[in-house]
Amino acid sequence: MFQLKWLWHNLRGDRARYIFALILSVVGCSLTIINPYIGQRIVDTFITGDDAVHNLTSQRSLLIGLCLGMIGFSLLRTGMAYFTTLLYERASQNMLYRVRIFLYNKIQGQDMHYYDHNRTGDLMTKMTGDLDMVRHTMAWIIKTIVESLTVFIAAVVYFFYIDAELTWWLLILSPPIFIVAFIFARRVRPMYGDLRxxxxxxxxxxxxxxAGNRVVKAFAREEFEVQKFTEKNVNYSTANKAAAMVWLDYFPYLETFAQAFNVILMIVGGMLVMDGRITFGEFSAFSALIWGLSNPMRNIGIIINDIQRFFASLTKIVDVYYAEPRIVNGHNVEVKRRYKGTIQFENVSFKYDNATVLENINFTVKPGETIAIMGATGSGKTTLINLIPRFYDVTKGRVLVDGKDVRELELDELRGNIGVATQDVLLFSDTIDGNIAYGDPDMPEDDVVEFAKLAAADDFIRKMPESYNTIVGERGVGLSGGQKQRIALARAMAVQPPILILDDTTSAVDNETEEHIQKSLRELDFDCTKIIIAQRVSTTAEADRILILDNGRVIEEGTHSELVAKRGYYYEVFKLQNEGIGRQATTHG
Structure with a gap:
């Protein structure tokens, strides 16, 4: 029942169309008894009746009328079937469109926790194959069920009208067919869940x-990946064959029972004709309409097959449909205010799947201040900055922006005040201009160029085939790592945010380019609080303050000179990097 309620709920806007289609299906299939009835009249009156020869001459107009009636009703049923199919398709396609938009918005509205626990391939399958299975159910499976049931009932009613005894003989096959169908349904349902x-x-x-083709090629692991894909493909193929073989196990029984209708009709019906119980015309009506009993019985297996696929797909869709994010974006702010840029961490701790990532973090960033964060891999640097735009929520403590807990701020407004350039650079399949102006599609071209210059990207962009109108491939394919980082940095600065978060965004650029970028960041013509994750001392040295993270804790805090004087972690990194530079200079000298 839940499945039907879900379908009915999502048919809003097309319910009248779909109900009308169902009514037309019932009416059209009910008309299937008309031609057998007309055929019965023709046989009894003009072929096998006692006055058949006389009637052929005296009632020729009736014969012509009956023949034209058969043709007319055939054309009428064909037209109704065509129109009905259009209605089903229109309703199901409209529903598919609405549900796909809803699911896409739902996925867009999910927080990082949801993406961390759901595979991209699985989400893609839900948005494509599973949704199409739902559409197929609305357009064909339900239609087939309604039409098969209507034809079966109409045929049974008409058969009882002609002769009850022969009808009961035919219906004796129904119970074993339903039993076989029930057993088949119970056996095949879990198999389709596994197949999905x-x-x-x-x-x-x-x-x-x-997505990772570069890594595959870099390590020459094509054969390994092909083998891994083949293994998954074999698993899917095996599951598909297993489900198909189950249907083949039961198909002979259903087909045998369906064919048995004709055998019973020939034996019992023939005896009743010889006994004079029914006329030859009535027997011909049974023969003409026997498919009304046998075809629905044949369709049971196909219907059950598709219904089980539908249940498996709908279960997956419902997982997305009713998923609620832990961090909710209400989209309630019409006029967004510009923040001053004060950031405070008060006793902040964060756990991810019960693993402690940050513990008791405390610091304050004043408006316009530049804070650098340094630490070993896995120390919690990226997690810390992800708490500011609320990609994740703290487990304990508070993160405040302009003195207000970020959990009390509207997400659209909060994130609209934060420019982010992440460590994993993602560029869209768009022009370079479109990528830089992603946060403000109406940005003037001159502004795009200006921010590209600030990010030291203008020179290499102008050397590209179509300059700023050059289309970059998926994920920025065709650009070097440093070029992608500079475009991402320009994108982050282009929205002129009061808070700018840079996650190791100069790691792939040379020292000269980095120096240009650092100078640009210091001389921005808008007020901006900057939080920069970096591993190079050359990047952190100019910061107002430097935080050193280790195992989720702040172990050092201060300016460049203060931390060098402490001779702790920062000093060791400073010494290591300076010694490396000294050795390189000696070697080149």
Whole structure:
């Protein structure tokens, strides 16, 4: 029942169309008894009746009328079937469109926790194959059920009208057919759930391999990836064959029972004709309409097959449909205010899947201040900055922006005041201009160029085939790591945010370019609080303050000179990097 309620809920806007289609299906299939009835009249009156020869001459107009009636009703049923199919398709396609938009918005509205626990390939399968299975159910499966049931009932009613005894003989096959169908449904349902999971795994492997093709080629692991894909493909193929073989196990029984209708009709019906119980015309009506009993019985297996696929797909769709983010964006702010840029961490701790990542973090950043964060890999640097725009929520303590807990701020407004350039640079399949102006699509071209210059990107952009109108490939394919970082930095600065967060965004650029970028960041013509994650002392040295993280704790805090004087972690990094520079200079000298 839940499945039907869900379908009905999502048919809003097309319910009248769909109900009208169902009514037309019932009416059209009910008309199937008309032609057998007309055929019965023709046979009894003009072919096998005692006065058949006389009637052929005296009632020729009736014969012509009956023949034209058969043709007319055939054309009417064909037209109704065509129109009905259009209605089903229109309603199901409209529903598919609405649900896909809803699911996409739902996925867009999820927080980072959701993406961390759901595979991209699985989400893609839900948005494509699973949704199409729902559309197929609305357009064909329900239609087939309604039409098969209507034809079956109409045929049974008409058969009882002609002769009850022969009808009961035919219906004796119904119970064993339903029993076989019930057993088949129970056996095949879990198999389609497993089949759906295997398909999801196959799509995930494909998506990961395509996205990571550079890494695969860099390590010459093509054969390994092909083998891994083949393994998942074999698993999916095996599951698919297993489900198909179950249907083949039961198909002979259903087909035998369906064919048995004709055998019973020939034996019992023939005896009743010889006994004079029914006329030859009535027997011909049974023969003409026997498919009304046998076809629905044949369709039971196909319907059950598709219904089980539908249940497996709908279960996955519902997981997304009713998923609620832990961090909710209400989109309630119409006029967004510009923040001053004060950031405070008060006793902040954060756990991820019960693993402690940050513990008791305390510091304050004043408006316009530049804070650098340094620490070993896995020390919690990226997690710390992810708490500011509320990509995650703290486990304990508070993160405040302009003196207000970020959990009390509207997400649109909060994130609209923060420019972020992440460590993992993602560029969209768009022009370079479009990527830089991503946060403000109406940005003038002169402004785009200006921010590209600040990020030391203008020179290499102008050397590209179509300059700022050059299309960059998926994820920035065709650009070097340093070029992608500079475009991402320009994108972050282009929204002129009061808070700018840079996650190791100069790691792939040379020292000269880095110096230019640092100078640009110091001389921004708008007020901006900057939080910079970096591993180079050359990047952190100019910061107003430097935080050193280790195992989720702040172990050192101060200016460059203060931390060098402490001779702790920062001093060791400073010494190591300066010695490396000294050795390089000696070697080149």
């Amino acid at each position: 999971e295997k398909l999801s795994q196959l799509n995930t492997i494909t998506q990961e391999n395509i």
